[in-house]
Amino acid sequence: MPDRYAVIGNPVSHSKSPWIHAQFAHACAQDIEYGRIEAPLDGFAAAVDVFRASGGRGANVTVPFKQEAFRYCASVSERAGEARAVNTLVLDGDAPWGDNTDGIGLLRDLEFNLGFVLKGRSVLVMGAGGAAQGVVPSLRAAGPDRLVVANRTVDKAHALAARFEGTIGCGYADLAGESFDLVVNATSAGLTGELPPLPPARRLFARGALAYDMVYGRDTPFLALARAAQVRSSDGAGMLVEQAAESFLVWRGVRPATRPVLDALRKG
Ligand code: NDP
Numbered sequence: 001m002p003d004r005y006a007v008i009g010n011p012v013s014h015s016k017s018p019w020i021h022a023q024f025a026h027a028c029a030q031d032i033e034y035g036r037i038e039a040p041l042d043g044f045a046a047a048v049d050v051f052r053a054s055g056g057r058g059a060n061v062t063v064p065f066k067q068e069a070f071r072y073c074a075s076v077s078e079r080a081g082e083a084r085a086v087n088t089l090v091l092d093g094d095a096p097w098g099d100n101t102d103g104i105g106l107l108r109d110l111e112f113n114l115g116f117v118l119k120g121r122s123v124l125v126m127g128a129g130g131a132a133q134g135v136v137p138s139l140r141a142a143g144p145d146r147l148v149v150a151n152r153t154v155d156k157a158h159a160l161a162a163r164f165e166g167t168i169g170c171g172y173a174d175l176a177g178e179s180f181d182l183v184v185n186a187t188s189a190g191l192t193g194e195l196p197p198l199p200p201a202r203r204l205f206a207r208g209a210l211a212y213d214m215v216y217g218r219d220t221p222f223l224a225l226a227r228a229a230q231v232r233s234s235d236g237a238g239m240l241v242e243q244a245a246e247s248f249l250v251w252r253g254v255r256p257a258t259r260p261v262l263d264a265l266r267k268g
Helices: 017-027 046-054 067-072 078-083 102-113 132-143 152-161 221-228 238-251 261-268
Strands: 003-009 031-038 058-063 089-090 097-099 122-126 144-149 167-171 181-185 205-213 232-234
Touching: 003 017, 003 046, 017 031, 017 238, 017 261, 046 067, 058 097, 058 238, 067 097, 067 132, 078 097, 078 102, 078 132, 089 238, 102 205, 122 132, 132 144, 132 152, 144 152, 152 167, 152 205, 205 221, 232 238, 238 261
Parallel strands: 003 031, 003 058, 122 144, 122 181, 144 167, 181 205, 205 232
Antiparallel strands: 058 089, 089 097
16 A cells, blocks of 8 residues: 555645646655645634544645645644644544644755845845745745845735744834845736735836745736836746655655756646
């Protein structure tokens, strides 16, 4: 019997994680099965309980359950503790343990795959949900000159920024006249074809800036905005593959090569 894993979210039908983990398992000769679980919005803990009771050994957690997954765990890794969000559940011990691989996944994609050096740069993160919480600690540790978090619900941006010294929280209206070397869209706005209410793009992106949308596999209004402003852009496919490789390492003790899987994912 293969060891069982799954991605849990709502919605989850679009997730490429089952395909990615199947590639990793094949490349690393690991006997695993990886499925999808769409949990009701008010039924995350119950869905994980059922999966765990039926022998599930681990799970990835996606939108909108990462903070709930943090509360579900009996204990968590240091990076999940900093993020207060969990995207990787280890369920084969006595009690559920949580980790967060989103931050390292984004850093690896930016620095290794896209060749973007964060040290000394100015960075804007849009969003303050589970994904933003996962990446802000890692972005800050990479040594940017300036790190700003903007969110539609401004209180959430302030609360997230307040946890990390030197990080600034604000609303979108406060960004007028500001410029950044890296703008990370960590909102789910692209999933519904929307754009956070940003000030004019020609000011937002500094010369040579990178626009990064965590949403993957579709053209979003934010990527279109970057194209119109003639700045380099990337979707979140690289982060998806890198965070998955880190989860695979946590579960199986082996780190799969990511480049072949990312290339195949981009080819469709
Ligand atoms: P959450 O539901 O926890 O948070 C959603 C965030 O998006 C909130 O900050 C919310 O603002 C904001 N938002 C939603 N709609 C709009 C809008 N129309 N305008 C402005 N802001 C908006 O989701 P997650 O943080 O878990 O995920 C966010 C996105 O990142 C998802 O699309 C997910 O697929 C993607 N992601 C990709 C990963 C990858 O590996 N590529 C990894 C992790 C996430 P408010 O607080 O005001 O509601």
